[in-house]
Amino acid sequence: MDEPEKLSYREYDLPKPGPGAVLLKVLRSNICGSELHIWRGQHPTKKKGVLGHEMIGEVHSLGDGVTTDYAGEPIQKGDHIVSAYYITCRKCAACREGHFHLCEHAYDFWNQPPEVSPHFHGTFASHYYIHPDQYFYKVPDNVSEASAASANCALSQVYFGLDKAGVTYGQTIVIQGAGGLGLNATAVAKEKGARVIVVDGVESRLQQAKLFGADHTLNLNDYSSVEERIKAVLDLTNGKGAEFAMEVAGVPAAFAEGIHYIRPGGKYVTIGNITPGKLVEFDPGLLTRKSIQIIPVVRYNPWYLYKALKFLSDTQGKYPFDGMIDAEFSMDDIKLALDKSAAREVTRATIIMDR
Template sequence: MKGKVAEMKQPEKMEVENYDLPRPEKGAMLLKVRRTNVCGSEIHIWKGHHPTKKQGVLGHEMVGEIAELGEGTLTDFSGEEIKVGDRITSTYFQTCRKCAMCRKGAFNLCENAYEFWNKPAAEAPHFHGSFASHYYVHPDVYFYKVPDNIPDKVAASANCALSQVYFGLERADLKYGESVVIQGAGGLGLNAAAVAKEKGAIVIVIDGVAPRLENAKKFGADHVIDMNEYSTPEERAERVKELTDGEGADVGMELSGVPAAFQEGIHLVASGGRYVSIGNISPGQMTEFDPGLMTRKSITIYPIVRYHPWFLKKSLDFLEQNIEKYPFEDMIDGEFDFKNIQEALDQSAARKVNRASITFEE
């Protein structure tokens, strides 16, 4: 049997190719992709902005059903039994458990995390990304069974935005009754708002787009700050203080991907506070910063890349418990057939849709 793979031959040029379906090795599995999303990192590569990735199979936010199991693959990474036909989502990176970072317990920083990421389709096992009819899950990739009450539309994004911000909030040790200010009300920000709210925090969200701020309220924001109304960093910092008894937030989160937001963040956080940086991932994008203020306020900064892989299970549990409470499905505002995958990327890059999702015909 053959499957289809959409491979980026060069930035902004995609071709669909057919390859024989691989037999999974011991500890691996082959998934049939049910739904996959266009993440910001894919847009970054698609537009040619990544320093090294100029071709290969894209896609990592996905949910699939087991098509074939390799020898010895009997349970997911939580010990739950699995079988052909079960819905699965996996981390988009591997955890080798052997490199220097893994040996230190920093599994999110595995030096071999992307060993199989974004490879050319011609290289076996061909199905390296989720922009394809099938997806190969290697032995060192954590995966979990998707609870029955989580629809594909929601499950597809659990392994990226939700797991990432969940990890960041726990790294910052957000406590019940504390305040958190979130910069950016995109997918990361909305997920962060929901998790923070369920942790019992007072949630403040900053953005400059009215519909995004309205969404933030639906995802648990107690207060929103419109950048059109509070147009300067000084005004926004003062507003955060007004909402936090004159102190500033206990925890701040940069989720916008805008370098200037990072330097603004320490002005929003109280003395002794914690600041989580997730959105800015592109080296070389510079901004001014006041290190003296950071020192004087004794702010702890947590840069977050990826997450400890078991946070995917925590995210699935979170969705299972809160699927009726927050409108997770509404985060997807554009749906495309696999044959229109290039259109999905182009519209996402042009910001005509906030989050595109790609489905596959039976």
């Protein structure tokens, strides 16, 4: 991306991975909501460069000393791999305190222009370079390419957020947004034993949410006001509100609305709004009176990628993870894929790379 909404193609010789590094041949790369923020020029740090981070690849070559993944599983050329898209240096202030997902060096390479070696910094490309201190895992044999590609970052991030909130059996969660993040969150919440209410404005997404375990769905367009939507949630929760809510819509107004869905003492996980400077009216007095805890989540601790793969393997066939991808595009049609995704004409698009 030379600038927002403008793409060009570059060619570089494949680099030889250094010690502790891995070079992957990209098999497919999804369009995540973060890509759409970048595409529109709304990302706080990435304004140009190679896009793509949610992917699955095949080991092309291994650097010296690389014999296993970060779970100790032996790897070799040809194995299918998924990786965290950021660096975990383990030495900065955030890492020293155990906040690996907030590593100060997370984007040292992702933000580099393609001219900078080793060139392959993003996954909208034929190959992808995994650096030392970048967690990666071998994909279980019973997990498909389509499912594994979504493990990073959608599934890993919502899994991380639900664990941070402490969602457990018999509780209710309202999930705002039924895109990739919302569908993954619905499945994980159901496996935790929660009752799930999904809110979105696109009926096809809500129908898909039911397949991922949603107990109730609310279409924004069926209600003429915020007050009516709040009443609908209260009616589904015996007038008390939900113990949890999760915002994965990426809309500031959704965040302001979410605290109304939650009962006193509840928790609110917010993931979707990642662009600073987009403001909305908010009721801090209500937040205080209800003593709601807000849990913002960016990225995830990298071992959650392993947990996500295990989740996919253990629930194989129970949820239609493969069906979450409803549009496939070639590398030549990446701009079309981004535009259609931004227009919400597709729920989840994937780029199939040349084999």
